[in-house]
Amino acid sequence: MDIHEYQAKEVLSNFGVAIPQGALAYSPEQAAYRAREMGGDKWIVKAQVHAGGRGKAGGVKLCSSDSEILEATNNMFGQRLVTHQTGPEGKGIYRVYVEAAVPIDREIYLGLVLDRSSQRVMIVASSEGGMEIEEISESRPDSIVRSTVEPAVGLQDFQAREIAFALGVEPALTQQMVRTLQGCYRAFTELDATMVEINPLVVTGDNRVLALDAKMTFDDNALFRHPNIAELRDKSQEDPRESRASDRGLSYVGLDGNIGCIVNGAGLAMATMDTIKLAGGEPANFLDIGGGATPERVAKAFRLVTSDTNVQAILVNIFAGINRCDWVAEGVVQALRENPVEVPVVVRLAGTNVEEGQKILAQSGLPLIRATTLNEAAERVVAAWNSDLDQNTKMRAV
Incomplete structure (x- = not known):
């Protein structure tokens, strides 16, 4: 789970990381008011979206008056910020962070x-x-410092000082750098983060070490231990398909293809996507329904995949070890009877109770295409997709 810059800064500041003065705003007028509250003569207005590269895309503006803040935020609110990390669809801007500008001497990653x-x-x-x-890493690989932390003892002061020395931090600022490194490490480990990034970490003209930007990502599987972090989730920044899947306990990643995948097991899901590509198709998603796939869970997965309007064929690929093929087959039949789909559906079952599963599919009366191997399933779903595509093209031509 990702969080916004202002949220990451608040989290890190609670662990001793120094940050510039700043405040959140939900409208242009509120942004101007926040700047007046802080005082000063220059402010940075930052669009709060889950993506890097905001500055290059126009999501970060330096302002020196109320009118400039109003103009900058009027151009941000309600727009979609497109960066190299968002894709062409961009991310919606619904809040901005107004921060007091600081005199920067140098920047550190x-x-x-x-x-x-x-x-x-x-x-x-x-x-x-x-x-x-x-x-x-491409332009200045010699400038990168790497240091692994022994989990039995954690980040020690001497190790943090070594990093500071390697970065060329002045002796007078070493203790601030050590405090920053220790705070980031404690936040990372105590909150089950998977990534903490401060870019840039700046040394100011008045000899302070400040986090000018911050990003944090957390392990979804550990959020139950940190309800205060889970509350920071912003679904408006997520792919709606992935949000729906997460809310239903499914592992889903949306892709740009046309063949929907319903698979149990992350490794098998990736192999399925690769095989579809080799057969000449494009997967529309990664979807792992997990080991305990009940009929209801399979039906949920079907509804999720078919909610993607780009999906023009579906491949169900189940290898049942912990799972049972008859449960999966019941789920497929249940899903298609409750919500009939107009796209081809290929089902490949293997493993526990496979004969019972195949019998359920055969007796369902549904127009399902069955396969026994992964290669055969991939070839059949791509062929069915191409055939359906050709038929639709001909109908449009008529």
Whole structure:
């Protein structure tokens, strides 16, 4: 789960990370009022969306008067901000963060991520802040500092000082840098985060180390332990298909293709998408219904997939170990009887109670296409999709 910049800053400040003075606004007038409350003569107005690259897309504006704030926010509210991370559909702007401008001497990149190879939290930092880490690694790989943290002891002060020295932080500011690193690490581990990023972390002209931007991502599976973090979720920033799936306990990622996938197991789901691609099709989603797929759960998955108007064929691919093929078959039949679909449906079942499952499908009277192997299922769903596409094209021509 992602959260907004202002939320991430509030979370990190509770762990000792210093941030500039700022306030949230839901209208242009409120944004101007927030600036007057803070005082000063320059403010940064930032669109609050779940995406990077806001500055390049016009989502971050430097303002020096009420009129400039009103103009900037009038151009933001209700618009969709398109960045390299949002895709062409963009993200809606419904709130802005007004922050007091600070004198910047230098910018630093700081990120904490889970490193799968070492099974540790890795701190990634660079003296070249303000750019995306991908750009930094390509243009200035020598500026990147990496340090893994031993979980048995956590981030020690000496290790944080080593990172500060490697970044060229002045001795007088080392303790502030150590406090920032320690705060980020504690927030990461105590709140079950999967990513903390501050870009840029700035050194100001008056010798302060401040988080000028912040991003945090949390492990969805651990949110039950942190209800205060779960409350920060903003569904307006999520793919509505993924939100609906999450609310129903399904793992779903929307894609741009036309063949909907209903699969049990993440590995099998990825293999299914790959096989569809090899057969000449384009998957419309990643959907893992999990190990305990009851008929009701399968029916929910069907309703979710068919709610995507881009879906022009559906492949159900189930390998039942913990699962049962007869349950899945009942779910498929139940879903299609309650909500008939006008697109081809291919079903491949294997594993526990497969004979019972096949019998349920055969006796249902529904126009289902059955397959016994994954390759066969992928080829049949792509062929059915192409045939249906050709038929629709001919009908439109007539």
